[in-house]
Every structure is written in structure tokens, then in C-alpha cells.
Amino acid sequence: MIGRLNHVAIVVPDLAAAAQMYKTSLGAKVTAPEPLPDHGVTTVFVELPNTKIELLHPLGEDSPVQKFLDNNPSGGMHHVCYEVEDIHAAIAHLVDEGARVLGDGQPKTGAHGLPVVFLHPKDFCGTLVELEEVKAA
Ligand code: CO
DSSP, X not given: OOOSEEEEEEEOSOHHHHHHHXXXXXXXXXXXXXXXXXXXXXXXXXXOSSOEEEEEEEOSTTOTTXXXXXXXXXXXXXXXXXXXXXXXXXXXXXXXXXXXXXXXXXXXXXTTSSEEEEEOGGGTTXXXXXXXXXXXO
16 A cells, blocks of 8 residues: 655754754755644755655644654654555555544645645554655656
8 A cells, every 4th residue: 555755853942053964964965944844844855866855843832743853952853754646545444453543534725735644553563654745746
């Protein structure tokens, strides 16, 4: 069911410094910061030949990543995102398998303007999993 690894997300305490570090020290291509108020985060994407790294920083009062940053002040790996072709079929299959979909269980629009859902880390070896619907080209 899952396809390509779309991105690995890392929560960072200083978005500009993290973007600069990826650009300068690691020599990667980075995008401009994009605020996503619906998700309570600002993102920068590091574009690699085979996948992306999503740098996340809290945005607004009740950001879902603020607690993570409080617990991990120097930042840390937050989630992995796998591509699926049909997100509603994927959700139905996962619910059938007993996995928990976070929030109201319905897809939201994610960082790439595509439907996304998050799955409970306790159902996936302690890893927060994001699924993003990416139609085959
Ligand atoms: Co993500």
C-alpha cells in the first residue's frame, strides 16, 4: 500500500539556523519558509535527489510540535511520511487493521497542498507516521 518515502520531518529550535546549516554545511537545496497556520507549524523543505527533509518549527499558540520541542530542546526526528495513491482507501484499510488515525480521522491539506493524515505512533513502533496522497504521474 505505501509507496515512496516522501519526507522525514525534524523539529528544530531555530528554523533559519537549521535551513542555513543544511544549505551551507551539508550543501543541500532548501526552500523558503512556509507558514502553515492550520497545522501550527512553519516548514522548510530540504530537497534531496531521492526524498525530502521537512524542517518544522512551532507556529502559533497551540502548535502540535511545541511540546516535542520542550521535551527535545535541541530538536529531533518527528515523523516519517509515506506516499499512498488513495488516502481514503488507505484509511479504511488501516482502521480495519486496528490502527488509529489521529484527529477526526479525515485527511487535512498538508504542506504540499495534498491530503494527509497522521497515524498513532504507538501503532507503528513508536514512530509518528504521516500518509500523503500522491497520484501516480
Ligand atoms: Co510531514
